[in-house]
Amino acid sequence: MIYILVGAGGAAGSLLRYLLGNLLLGLNPAAFPYGTLAANLAGSFLLGLLTETWLKNKRIPPGLAAAVGTGMIGSFTTFSAFSVETIGLLSEDQFTLAFLYFFFSAGGGLAFAWAGLNVCNLKGDRQN
Template sequence: MNYLAVGIGGMAGSIIRYLISLYSINLWSGSFPYGTFTANMCGCFILGLLTGLNEKKEMIPKTIMLGLGTGMIGSLTTFSAFSVETVQLYESSSIYIAGLYVLLSAVFGLLLAWSGFYIGQKGSEKVVVNK
């Protein structure tokens, strides 16, 4: 069952990533890789949120968490594309944009992951389970 959950989540995440890339091409121009940046930042927040929700008590069953975290977020976000895009920016003499991409990705990725985690933890504390 876990493999199926990861597979379905992975399929959903890769489709979402593809759609983000398509729409980012139409919205923004220039050499900055907005599609990958947007997908990675969304993934940081969502994974932080899901992890925060499950930190103290299991709000989301393990199989669903695997499907969402490992499957969907794992295929939505991509370190390999981030790395290759950074190298391509550097090689095309866009050194400042490459540096900005790395800096923004690290700073905002960590802030969004922390924010999501914090919100998730606070949300899980407010849930009352009736037995």
């Protein structure tokens, strides 16, 4: 049963990523891969948030956690597209864009995951 849940989550995540990419096509995708960057940053934040709020506190069943975390968010984000797009920018001598894309993807992904993991903790600090 868990395989079906992960597969359904994967289908949902890949469709969401495709829709997001199409929404951002107007931002000159030939010059910069906005869709992949947006998906990877949003996915990093969501996985951090869900890990902190759902998984650590065991607020959802393991099957649903796998469907959302591994299936949906795993297919929504994409390291392979990031890698190919970075190489594509380098092969077109777009070194500055390649560096910016790498920096914002890797650094931004870490920052967004950290923010997702700590958003609940930050709310609690404000109340004290």
